[in-house]
Amino acid sequence: MGLDGMEVIAIAVVIGLFVVVLKQFGVWEPLSLEDSCEGDLELSMVRHQPEGLDQLQAQTQFTRKELQSLYRGFKNECPSGLVDEETFKSIYSQFFPQGDATTYAHFLFNAFDMDRSGSIRFEDFVIGLSVLLRGSVTEKLRWAFNLYDINKDGYVTKEEMMAIMTSIYDMMGRYTLPSVRDDSPYEHVERFFQKMDRNRDGVVTIDEFIETCQKDENIMASMQLFENVI
Amino acid sequence: MAAGVAAWLPFARAAAIGWMPVANLPMPVAPTEKNKRQDELIILNVSGRRFETWRNTLDRYPDTLLGSSEKEFFYNEETKEYFFDRDPDVFRSVLNFYRTGKLHYPRYECISSYDEELAFFGIISEIIGDCCYEEYKDRKRENAERLMDDQEDNKDAKLPNMTFRETMWRAFENPHTSTMALVFYYVTGFFIAVSVITNVVETVPCGTVPNQKEVPCGERYTVAFFCMDTACVMIFTVEYLMRLFAAPSRYRFMRSVMSIIDVVAILPYYIGLVMTDNEDVSGAFVTLRVFRVFRIFKFSRHSQGLRILGYTLKSCASELGFLLFSLTMAIIIFATVMFYAEKGSSSSKFTSIPASFWYTIVTMTTLGYGDMVPKTIAGKIFGSICSLSGVLVIALPVPVIVSNFSRIYHQNQRADKRRAQKVQKARLARIRISKEGTSNAFLHSKRNGLFNEALEFTSSTEEEQRLSKSTSLLESQHHHLLHCLEKTTNHEFVDEQYYQQSYLEAGLQNYPSRSPSLSSQDGVTGTCCTRRSKKHHTPLQNASAPALMQPLTHKHTHQLGLQELSTIHIQSLSTSRSSLNMRVDEPASLNCQSNQITTAIISIPTPPVATTDGDLTHHNVVKVSAL
Numbered sequence: 001m002g003l004d005g006m007e008v009i010a011i012a013v014v015i016g017l018f019v020v021v022l023k024q025f026g027v028w029e030p031l032s033l034e035d036s037c038e039g040d041l042e043l044s045m046v047r048h049q050p051e052g053l054d055q056l057q058a059q060t061q062f063t064r065k066e067l068q069s070l071y072r073g074f075k076n077e078c079p080s081g082l083v084d085e086e087t088f089k090s091i092y093s094q095f096f097p098q099g100d101a102t103t104y105a106h107f108l109f110n111a112f113d114m115d116r117s118g119s120i121r122f123e124d125f126v127i128g129l130s131v132l133l134r135g136s137v138t139e140k141l142r143w144a145f146n147l148y149d150i151n152k153d154g155y156v157t158k159e160e161m162m163a164i165m166t167s168i169y170d171m172m173g174r175y176t177l178p179s180v181r182d183d184s185p186y187e188h189v190e191r192f193f194q195k196m197d198r199n200r201d202g203v204v205t206i207d208e209f210i211e212t213c214q215k216d217e218n219i220m221a222s223m224q225l226f227e228n229v230i
Numbered sequence: 231m232a233a234g235v236a237a238w239l240p241f242a243r244a245a246a247i248g249w250m251p252v253a254n255l256p257m258p259v260a261p262t263e264k265n266k267r268q269d270e271l272i273i274l275n276v277s278g279r280r281f282e283t284w285r286n287t288l289d290r291y292p293d294t295l296l297g298s299s300e301k302e303f304f305y306n307e308e309t310k311e312y313f314f315d316r317d318p319d320v321f322r323s324v325l326n327f328y329r330t331g332k333l334h335y336p337r338y339e340c341i342s343s344y345d346e347e348l349a350f351f352g353i354i355s356e357i358i359g360d361c362c363y364e365e366y367k368d369r370k371r372e373n374a375e376r377l378m379d380d381q382e383d384n385k386d387a388k389l390p391n392m393t394f395r396e397t398m399w400r401a402f403e404n405p406h407t408s409t410m411a412l413v414f415y416y417v418t419g420f421f422i423a424v425s426v427i428t429n430v431v432e433t434v435p436c437g438t439v440p441n442q443k444e445v446p447c448g449e450r451y452t453v454a455f456f457c458m459d460t461a462c463v464m465i466f467t468v469e470y471l472m473r474l475f476a477a478p479s480r481y482r483f484m485r486s487v488m489s490i491i492d493v494v495a496i497l498p499y500y501i502g503l504v505m506t507d508n509e510d511v512s513g514a515f516v517t518l519r520v521f522r523v524f525r526i527f528k529f530s531r532h533s534q535g536l537r538i539l540g541y542t543l544k545s546c547a548s549e550l551g552f553l554l555f556s557l558t559m560a561i562i563i564f565a566t567v568m569f570y571a572e573k574g575s576s577s578s579k580f581t582s583i584p585a586s587f588w589y590t591i592v593t594m595t596t597l598g599y600g601d602m603v604p605k606t607i608a609g610k611i612f613g614s615i616c617s618l619s620g621v622l623v624i625a626l627p628v629p630v631i632v633s634n635f636s637r638i639y640h641q642n643q644r645a646d647k648r649r650a651q652k653v654q655k656a657r658l659a660r661i662r663i664s665k666e667g668t669s670n671a672f673l674h675s676k677r678n679g680l681f682n683e684a685l686e687f688t689s690s691t692e693e694e695q696r697l698s699k700s701t702s703l704l705e706s707q708h709h710h711l712l713h714c715l716e717k718t719t720n721h722e723f724v725d726e727q728y729y730q731q732s733y734l735e736a737g738l739q740n741y742p743s744r745s746p747s748l749s750s751q752d753g754v755t756g757t758c759c760t761r762r763s764k765k766h767h768t769p770l771q772n773a774s775a776p777a778l779m780q781p782l783t784h785k786h787t788h789q790l791g792l793q794e795l796s797t798i799h800i801q802s803l804s805t806s807r808s809s810l811n812m813r814v815d816e817p818a819s820l821n822c823q824s825n826q827i828t829t830a831i832i833s834i835p836t837p838p839v840a841t842t843d844g845d846l847t848h849h850n851v852v853k854v855s856a857l
Binding site: 006007009010011013014017065069070072073074076077091092095096097098108111125128129132133140141143144147148164165168169171172173174175176177178179180184188191192209213218219221222223225226228229 | 237238239240241242243244245246247248249250251252253254255256257260262269284286329570571574606607608611612615665666708711712714715716718719721722723724725726728729732
């Protein structure tokens with residue numbers, strides 16, 4: 001390398017340090033590109049205010065007091081007025097400590113998030129609850145069908161039902177009696193299709209579904225189970 | 231279950247309608263709210279300051295004072311409010327806990343008053359949020375040490391019936407206990423000082439012997455120094471042996487740092503005695519004398535400050551390590567650079583990179599001896615950068631060490647980090663247990679839940695109230711939800727130990743020998759109970775298939791009063807399994823009239839496992855045949 005080489009390097013280092021010091025004092029700003037200070041603005045501003053109490057009262061079957069109480073609980077958990085999927089999953093998982101409720105929560109989320117916006121607003125929440133708690137049996141069955149129909153095409157296929165069933169069995173967790181075998185969801189789906197699929201075409205339509213359920217007294221009885229939840 | 235999600239429980243229950251069309255079994259009955267109150271405002275009057283909140287907010291934590299019926303004791307009929315004669319400032323934190331689910335510790339608050347308020351309102355302190363938990367624990371630790379210090383000051387009173395050995399040990403550890411101890415303390419201190427001074431003076435050149443150059447005093451007055459050394463070493467040996475005798479645990483004493491220092495300090499003398507004037511070994515012996523300087527460390531027994539300094543260095547080991555590491559890195563870098571920079575200049579002292587290390591160290595620590603200086607321009611530039619960076623690198627970890635020392639010095643703590651780790655583990659364990667409590671609570675309350683169902687048949691209100699007190703409405707709704715899930719999938723929740731136990735046994739035991747007998751029982755069951763009991767027997771089959779060859783021992787009566795059921799603790803697994811078979815026999819005999827229902831609860835206890843929480847031992851799988 002020799003003398004000259006090292007001297008050049010030394011001088012380069014000195015110049016580099018000089019530049020750094022100048023930048024530090026803000027004396028010299030080299031061409032800086034657009035800084036991304038807008039990047040931080042996204043999520044903190046997102047907020048949602050629900051429609052007025054009167055409109056919600058018109059759209060749902062809840063009384064004013066019930067809506068007030070529901071909103072207080074909702075706002076407490078989600079101050080921004082929106083529930084995103086992650087929060088939803090974590091809230092729902094807390095009710096099922098032994099198993100993994102995230103997949104089922106995902107399906108539930110899609111069932112509530114009717115306009116596919118990626119987050120549940122209070123209106124979605126309360127309209128869904130109104131169907132579930134105050135709706136007629138047909139409406140409830142329609143809601144359940146909507147839950148099973150993952151791609152919302154009007155038909156429930158075996159794969160969709162399999163996914164739903166697996167997610168329900170996942171919520172049970174590992175420690176069950178008798179132990180959940182790998183084909184337990186499959187068998188359950190088979191039984192379901194045997195019962196529901198009238199014309200044996202491999203899919204269940206909404207009419208088959210509603211018709212079969214209305215004939216089954218167990219299901220009809222259980223639909224009335226949660227009347228007095230609120 | 232966390233507070234906030236209690237608000238979502240109605241939602242979760244409503245969403246359970248999604249399971250209904252899929253389920254094949256009938257769902258359990260939902261718990262009803264006996265007196266359904268509209269959500270109302272509660273006024274809490276705490277020493278004159280009024281707080282208002284919704285009743286639902288307080289109900290989120292049913293195991294605290296405000297969440298349970300315990301607050302009724304404080305209800306004031308005339309003013310229609312709950313009056314608490316407590317500190318309103320601390321109450322703010324308590325109430326915020328209900329509102330937000332997070333407990334915060336205000337920094338200006340005294341730790342003992344805060345703890346008292348938490349204890350009064352039935353809130354465990356482990357729930358304090360992570361934002362305030364460190365502060366809380368620090369203050370608590372300081373407080374505990376303060377209490378301990380106060381206690382220690384009172385410990386000087388001599389306890390009666392101490393053996394001579396214990397007295398001696400106490401005298402050694404704390405010289406203020408008796409006059410003898412004090413005398414001993416000063417004598418040893420004096421001799422340590424004498425020994426150290428002797429070692430130092432030994433090497434001073436004192437006077438000349440004619441015809442010879444200056445000799446050190448040690449060689450001139452050999453005998454005198456030898457006698458001095460002997461005396462000191464004798465005192466030290468006696469002291470060491472006495473300590474060894476008095477120590478409560480001799481093995482631990484021999485391993486402690488101070489005793490090792492003692493041994494190392496007196497060993498060279500004895501080795502010197504043993505050794506002859508052999509030429510080869512005397513060189514090594516001279517080196518051994520260096521260890522005599524360790525006697526100065528014996529002063530640390532006499533000085534509190536020295537001990538603290540030693541402890542500080544030990545506790546700052548990581549900072550010191552970092553300092554050392556970063557210095558080494560910098561030294562290597564700069565030494566390499568300086569070597570190549572100075573390579574060209576003639577008569578350069580930088581003959582190799584290790585030779586440059588010396589220059590780098592001297593420059594970075596700003597010593598600057600001047601025995602090695604760079605001569606080229608590049609060398610000078612890099613040398614100046616080296617000295618600047620040296621100041622920075624050394625200055626960084628030093629304040630940490632200093633603050634550590636001052637903290638320890640002021641508080642005089644011992645091994646606080648080790649204790650903190652244990653407490654942290656204990657805290658996490660407690661929180662985990664209380665969280666696991668929810669899943670175990672479900673299994674635990676299945677028993678009670680089924681009690682309630684049966685009770686609705688018998689419609690006896692006093693027993694109902696007695697038994698339904700244990701679970702709040704929120705819990706019972708949550709358990710109903712989990713029960714619905716069980717029915718949907720036709721599997722039941724069990725706890726981990728039972729699951730592992732049962733599948734261990736299933737692998738070992740003979741499977742088919744029992745099942746024929748069980749299946750034969752199925753046909754015998756009464757017609758009105760067929761459906762329900764059959765559904766219960768299918769899971770039963772798997773559980774009791776591990777064959778029971780033991781004879782049935784009747785440990786409990788057939789007619790089980792509902793009150794007795796809660797006290798059944800079945801002793802051994804085999805008897806419980808046999809009782810299962812016994813219960814299977816029962817459906818044949820009893821009639822199924824609804825007004826005479828005897829619920830037979832069969833609980834299979836987990837094998838005795840040491841658990842921290844007493845309640846966990848009751849976690850059993852419960853199978854009920856309501857007959």
